[in-house]
Amino acid sequence: MRRSERLVAMTDYFKENPYTHISLPFFVKWFGAAKSSISEDLDIIDAMFEQLGIGRLQTSAGAAGGVRYIPDYDMELSKEKIDEIIELLEDPQRILPGGYVYMSDLLGDLKQLRIIGKMFGAAFKAYDVDYVVTVATKGIPLAYAVADVLRVPVVIIRRDPKVTEGSTVSINYVSGSSRKIQTMVLSKRSIKENSNVILLDDFMKAGGTIHGMVSLMNEFNATVKGIGVLAEAEDDEEDRRVDDYISLLKFQEVNEREGRIQVARGNYFE
Amino acid sequence: MRRSERLVAMTDYFKENPYTHISLPFFVKWFGAAKSSISEDLDIIDAMFEQLGIGRLQTSAGAAGGVRYIPDYDMELSKEKIDEIIELLEDPQRILPGGYVYMSDLLGDLKQLRIIGKMFGAAFKAYDVDYVVTVATKGIPLAYAVADVLRVPVVIIRRDPKVTEGSTVSINYVSGSSRKIQTMVLSKRSIKENSNVILLDDFMKAGGTIHGMVSLMNEFNATVKGIGVLAEAEDDEEDRRVDDYISLLKFQEVNEREGRIQVARGNYFE
Numbered sequence: 021m022r023r024s025e026r027l028v029a030m031t032d033y034f035k036e037n038p039y040t041h042i043s044l045p046f047f048v049k050w051f052g053a054a055k056s057s058i059s060e061d062l063d064i065i066d067a068m069f070e071q072l073g074i075g076r077l078q079t080s081a082g083a084a085g086g087v088r089y090i091p092d093y094d095m096e097l098s099k100e101k102i103d104e105i106i107e108l109l110e111d112p113q114r115i116l117p118g119g120y121v122y123m124s125d126l127l128g129d130l131k132q133l134r135i136i137g138k139m140f141g142a143a144f145k146a147y148d149v150d151y152v153v154t155v156a157t158k159g160i161p162l163a164y165a166v167a168d169v170l171r172v173p174v175v176i177i178r179r180d181p182k183v184t185e186g187s188t189v190s191i192n193y194v195s196g197s198s199r200k201i202q203t204m205v206l207s208k209r210s211i212k213e214n215s216n217v218i219l220l221d222d223f224m225k226a227g228g229t230i231h232g233m234v235s236l237m238n239e240f241n242a243t244v245k246g247i248g249v250l251a252e253a254e255d256d257e258e259d260r261r262v263d264d265y266i267s268l269l270k271f272q273e274v275n276e277r278e279g280r281i282q283v284a285r286g287n288y289f290e
Numbered sequence: 291m292r293r294s295e296r297l298v299a300m301t302d303y304f305k306e307n308p309y310t311h312i313s314l315p316f317f318v319k320w321f322g323a324a325k326s327s328i329s330e331d332l333d334i335i336d337a338m339f340e341q342l343g344i345g346r347l348q349t350s351a352g353a354a355g356g357v358r359y360i361p362d363y364d365m366e367l368s369k370e371k372i373d374e375i376i377e378l379l380e381d382p383q384r385i386l387p388g389g390y391v392y393m394s395d396l397l398g399d400l401k402q403l404r405i406i407g408k409m410f411g412a413a414f415k416a417y418d419v420d421y422v423v424t425v426a427t428k429g430i431p432l433a434y435a436v437a438d439v440l441r442v443p444v445v446i447i448r449r450d451p452k453v454t455e456g457s458t459v460s461i462n463y464v465s466g467s468s469r470k471i472q473t474m475v476l477s478k479r480s481i482k483e484n485s486n487v488i489l490l491d492d493f494m495k496a497g498g499t500i501h502g503m504v505s506l507m508n509e510f511n512a513t514v515k516g517i518g519v520l521a522e523a524e525d526d527e528e529d530r531r532v533d534d535y536i537s538l539l540k541f542q543e544v545n546e547r548e549g550r551i552q553v554a555r556g557n558y559f560e
Contacts, residue, residue, distance in 0.1 A: 027294055028338040031301040036404070068298040120454045124477060128444040130437050134306070156427045157448065164434050167400050174398040178427065184390045207394060 021051045026061050034065065034077070034089040039171040043086040062087055073097050074138075090145060091169050093138035095289075101135045102268055102285055108132075109269070112279035119274045121281060123251070127161045127222065136268065137165025140220070140248050143266050143288055144170060147245045150215040151175045155204065155233060158222040162250055166220055175217075177236060181205045189239050193232030204236050211240045224249040227262035234262075252286065291321045296331050304335065304347070304359035309441045313356040332357055343367050344408075360415060361439050363408035365559075371405050372538055372555055378402075379539070382549035389544045391551060393521070397431045397492065406538065407435025410490070410518050413536050413558055414440060417515045420485040421445045425474065425503060428492040432520055436490055445487075447506060451475045459509050463502030474506050481510045494519040497532035504532070522556065 021029075030047065047058045066077040073094025079087045105126065114122045126132055140162075149170055154163035155177040167174045181188050185207040195202050211217070219233050230247055237244050247265035254272045267286030274281050291299075300317065317328045336347040343364025349357045375396065384392045396402055410432075419440055424433035425447040437444045451458050455477040465472050481487070489503045500517055507514050517535035524540045537556030544551050 023294060024297055024334050025338050025341075027297045028301050028335050029342060031298050032305065032339075032342060032344065035302065035305050037401075064294050065298050068295050069302075071295075072299060072302060074302065116454065116456045118453055122454065122456055122477075122479065124446070124455065124480065125443065128437075128446070128480075130434070130441055130443070131307075133434075134438075157430070157446065158454075160427070160430045161434055161444065164400070164403075164431055167398075168404070168438075171400055173395065173400070174431065176394070176398070176427065183388055184386065184392065184428075185394065186386045186392055207392075209392065210394065210398075 021053065023057070023061065026051050026053065026058075027064065030061060030065060034069075037171075038075075038089050038091045038169065041086050041088050043084075046086075091138065091141055092145065093135075093142040098139050098142070099285070099289060102139070102289065105132060105136075106269065106283045106285070109283045110281050112281060115274060115276055115279060115281060117276070119276045121271065121274055123222065124158075127158065127250075133161055133165045134168075136162065136250060137169050139268055139288065140166040140266070141169025143248065144218055144246050147218065148216060149218050149245055151211060151217045151242075152220060153177065153211075153217045153233065153237065153242075154220045155179075155229060159220055162222055163220045166218070166248070170218075175206070175210045177233060178205045179203060189236070191232065191236050191239065193228060193235060195228040202232070204232050206236055206240070211242055213241050215240070215242045216245045217242045218246045218248065219244055220248045222250045224252045224260075224262070224265070224267070227260045230265070231261045249286075251283075254284075291323065293327070293331065296321050296323065296328075297334065300331055300335060304339075307441075308345075308359050308361045308439065311356050311358050313354075316356075361408065361411055362415065363405075363412040368409050368412070369555070369559060372409070372559065375402060375406075376539065376553045376555070379553045380551050382551060385544060385546055385549060385551060387546070389546045391541065391544055393492065394428075397428065397520075403431055403435045404438075406432065406520065407439050409538060409558065410436040410536070411439025413518065414488055414516050417488065418486060419488050419515055421481055421487045421512075422490060423447065423481075423487045423503065423507065423512075424490045425449075425499060429490055432492055433490045436488070436518070440488075445476070445480045447503060448475045449473060459506070461502065461506050461509065463498060463505060465496075465498040472502070474502050476506055476510070481512055483511050485510070485512045486515045487512045488516045488518065489514055490518045492520045494522045494530075494532070494535070494537070497530045500535070501531045519556075521553075524554075 069075050075090050075092040077087050149172050152163045152167040153175045163174045187208045188205045190205040249267050251269040252267040254270045266288045269286045270284045272282040272284050339345050345360050345362035347357050348360050419442050422433050422437040423445045433444045457478045458475045460475040519537050521539040522537040524542045536558045539556045540554045542552040542554050
């Protein structure tokens with residue numbers, strides 16, 4: 021197979037298998053090419069991935085040597101893309117009764133969602149994570165987009181137990197904003213003991229939900245390595261029960277009467 | 291930029307933007323290369339994608355000419371991969387009290403989930419779809435995996451209305467297996483009138499949930515172009531309320547007492 025063909029096949033393979041260790045003999049056998057040719061291919065791909073701002077190939081030498089694709093997402097590109105999302109969100113027609121903001125279409129738009137996933141993937145790329153954990157329902161798309169980049173399993177906490185989950189662990193927690201008591205349930209077999217996890221949710225006000233998720237992770241002896249929220253409400257900052265997190269967006273003002281939404285970049289960009 | 295570099299960048303671009311029309315001048319400008327060189331690049335990529343069984347580039351001539359990547363997933367490869375999933379599922383430890391089967395880990399495993407998404411993407415690739423529609427909670431990962439391939443928005447039907455959805459349309463329906471009355475709710479602004487949709491769910495027994503989804507789509511004047519379920523229960527075939535659907539897996543037997551699960555390929559492979 022010619023170099024040009026190999027480069028197409030290898031680029032596809034790396035994009036389908038991020039964070040996966042691939043031995044050089046695997047490529048040698050697949051393409052019937054010399055190891056030196058494969059090494060040159062890898063150099064070309066690595067240089068191009070770097071130029072595109074989408075990550076690097078990490079090579080390791082020795083008997084167990086090989087290569088891994090570590091995805092990244094360039095900070096300049098991230099700023100440009102988040103500003104496009106901010107513009108979408110500042111549409112006054114998104115304001116719902118009670119000062120809520122309609123965001124479901126954004127989380128349903130695969131193009132935007134993939135970009136959001138890449139940003140969190142870049143933010144958490146050094147964390148050595150075993151699971152991405154979220155809570156039903158709105159956090160699920162976000163968690164999948166991030167897990168697709170970090171290539172670890174998604175674990176979904178539910179609000180109610182379901183028979184198809186098997187035996188579960190549940191906790192009660194106080195919702196930060198409404199002060200209501202709520203429940204979270206997670207299947208016992210979903211997380212192995214002593215795992216490293218990242219918590220993700222679409223929106224954080226006072227942080228009660230995230231706080232509940234942290235408590236539930238304690239029950240599984242899991243270590244919370246990072247917390248990510250797509251958007252936070254700036255005016256709840258003082259009462260917040262969680263302080264170490266990454267946000268991509270900040271809702272600064274939602275004025276229902278005057279039909280005005282003001283959104284800024286989140287703390288990831290500070 | 292050299293051909294080898296262009297091929298890496300273009301392969302990445304097509305994989306990030308399936309079903310998206312890209313004009314040749316876009317590539318000409320990006321790479322500072324002649325149109326004839328770009329055309330040769332496209333031929334190389336198209337031939338390699340075909341060989342890999344991951345789809346084709348569709349070129350159109352004329353003033354509005356350009357190229358689109360239509361993903362596919364080879365049937366032989368699909369059979370091989372579904373058999374691997376069947377082997378995972380036939381583990382007796384998955385049997386839950388009541389004869390249910392634990393599948394949450396499969397839907398949380400991005401590698402498997404992406405493959406499942408590619409199979410449905412191939413099954414529905416000729417359908418000209420506007421939305422992929424599912425119902426919370428278990429269907430969500432599946433819907434995202436398919437929408438990622440078809441590159442259309444995901445719409446999530448909920449069991450309960452939520453304030454952040456705005457005004458909603460709801461229907462009541464009778465669950466096929468338990469004969470209980472249940473509710474489905476969908477935000478009014480989630481689907482445009484006269485859209486084409488695909489319905490997806492993780493599991494189908496008597497088909498009550500899918501039947502409910504079809505009724506709800508009628509309220510939005512949407513046309514259901516296709517129905518996909520990851521797994522169906524074979525013993526409920528007679529009572530089934532839905533007959534035109536694609537399944538990837540069939541549960542033939544779940545014997546709780548003897549600890550035996552028997553799973554076969556679904557009707558997609560027939």
